Amino acid sequence: MIGGALALAAGAALFAIAVGAVLPVRQRVVWVGLFTALCAGAGGVAAAAVLAGGNTFTADFPDLFPLGGVRIEFDALSAIFVLATAVVAVPAAIYGIGYSARGPSSRPAQVAWPLLVWGVMMVPAAGNVTGLIAFWELMALSSFVLVLAEHHHNPEARTAAQWYASMTHLSLLTIVLALAVLAHQAGGDSFTAIRAGTDHIGPTTATVVFLLSLVGFGAKAGVAPLHVWLPRAHPEAPSHVSALMSGAMVALGVYGLIRVGWDLLGGGPTWWGATVLAVGLVSAMFGILHALISSDLKRLLAYSTTENMGLVFIGVGAAGMFASSGNQPLASVALAASMLLVVNHAAFKGLLFLGAGSILSATGTRDLDRLGGLARRMPVTAATFAVGSLAIAALPPLNGFVSEWLLLQSLVHSLPSNAAVVAVAMPVAVAVVALTGGLAAATFVKAFGTTFLALPRTVEADQAHESPRTMQIGLIALAGVCVALALAPTALAAPLQRVSLAVGGLADGRPIHTNGVYLQLSGIEAGLSPLLLATGLAVMMVAVLVVVRRGRLRRTVRDIPAWGCGRTVQTARMEYTATSFAEPLQRVFDDVLHPEIDIDVDHRTESRHYVQAIRYRMHIRDGFEHRLYLPVLSVVRRWGDGARRVQNGSIHRYLAYSLITLIVVLVVSR
């Protein structure tokens, strides 16, 4: 059954690639979308079967490549990531039918899209080093093509693609190094052989492998300071691709880190977990701060991805710390929290990116300061975007709340602890997670409010229309997934237990007990019933509505114009913009963000007391990029200029090089 589903996924992907390369543009978009959805759906079925049944599927293809075969090993840890991929990929593929018809319908883009979906699903399924690297590179290359898909209209996409390509290469380089060292020292290419051979690996080698894989997988996950590609590449890719990249592809960085660090290496000293935790804390704070002040909708979502991956890293790091200080039940809860967050993030971030795509294709802009009033013009997009915003702000009763609650529970209950580093790190982590939650709420109030409410700020926003049917189906499906995950996370309790059992170095307990309605954590006196919570909220809202309606019926209501302090019309120029909404918070974090602000005031010629125009320009530099990347880049550029002097285009000079080389070789080898 599992093998059949995986074979179906591969077949569907191949077929989608073939039709993407052959068919004329109108049919191409439709068939590629349908078969990509089928591919993702089949993968999701396989993942669900593994998570429900608890058995592992393996298959060997020993002669696939000249130097090494590919092995498929599909366990619970693989399955939870494949499930997250399927959750976002199926709706994104259907959405892509409508979206591509007006956007990226070229052959390369339509061939790369099923390749990317299949690659993202097969990376966790790989069971040996060769397979992992092969699928990893398949995923990286196809997503690179897709980032470039719209470069004709959008020159920014080229810069974004350059950044993406360099960071992806850095990531691949370190991963290959780490896995090669690991496979060599453990004496085997397949994960089974490596697990068996970990006894031969010394602590120094293990540390080197762990740090290399932290850099490599961290770069893919987009955690600070390796996040620089993410706020560039995700906005430039077509929106359904951004949804998959942001929802599922970056999560594979987390997968790789857990697989190598705690499954293959079997865990390590406490500082491994502490390092991951620290990276997570920095990323979460950094990501949400930049999301808060960003006025480009997709850039905002991309920074929020850095924040969410930071939260996942906090969970994984905390799990690692608990596991090495001997508190296995708590480690299981922390791991379960991060896995649940991965699945939830796939659902709500996918939804938000698809929503941003609808806005982009309806208005032609992603600039929040040029939108507004879309709720009445695009009701389906508005409603689903609202669901996504509530979920990502971790407000009950939506799904983000459950995972954030789990994460906070695991962090809070670590105290009192006998390990000093745990006792210091956990209160800080709790504070950061809480602050992040608050800022996320502010960010998405801004994103939703300035986009959908108030008066439209431009003609384009005023003339927007709702997206085509296929795009609406994708949005509604993902919103449905968010609601389902919110109401019934109890269904994931048993699968999460299987995941924690699959990662031997981290956890062995049963993180969550459930009776179908109520979640009870193991080893902690804490419980939650999302279903009852949601029902309670709904009952209260209905009650409030009824009371208000009653009150209104009893009194007679007159409609009269309100006193407007002498103001007679309300125009869009009077509204809060995204920038002005975020301005107070930006002042609070002035010391961290260092914004560059220019204010130009033009006076009227008649009198200095009358202002004609005020121009306000604000630019916020990415601190990591400015201090860490630009110096490196300038050194590389100086090298490049040196090479230009050698390579100056004169044929005679090139010919002289070969003559001199010949003479030198003759003299030296004499």
Add this chain to the structure above:
Amino acid sequence: MTTTRFVQLLDLAAGLVLVTSFAVLWLRRLVTVTWVIAVQGMALAAVALVIGVYEHETELALIALMVFALRGLVLPGLILRAVRAGDEHREVESLINVPAALLAASGLTLVAYATTRDVVALSSTPQVRALPLGIAVMLIGMLLIVTRRKAVLQIMGVLMVDNGIALVMFLGTSGVPLAVELGIASDVLLAMFILQVLTARIRTKFGGTDLDQLRELRD
């Protein structure tokens, strides 16, 4: 043929190959240079013939005949056609002046002698003693390619490098199998054709084959 006569003839022919390569650097008119290249090919054929007669190898004599036809007649004929096709100045344009080129060529000859000292010390046959000449011709051919501006002279340079290689082959191995020489000959012929077609296309496209102007195609 006595040994003394053989040594004299061999040195004369091989020396002629080197002297012609100096002459190519020295002369200014393209047509004359082409004739000199033809003479070089014939001298090369003479080297092969002398060795063939002295060692009673019919195969080598046959090869000599082929070298004469190809490098003495056909290839220079092709180059001559290329020279006549171009209505540019029929004069050599060089990046360095003639005395400097001759000085550089002398230096390269010294390098050739210095680097082959160990090989020459291995055996005392007259062929091996003349071996550095081949290396020198090869290096001078490359010097020609590097310093001349017109594409036609680059073609001649390639031919000269190949002549040098062929000279080393005849002197160093005392006769190669006919099949090998046939293969090399056809390679050279093919390279000449390709270069000539390329030159013609460069000329029709850009109105000249000055390599320095081709530099502007970059960027």
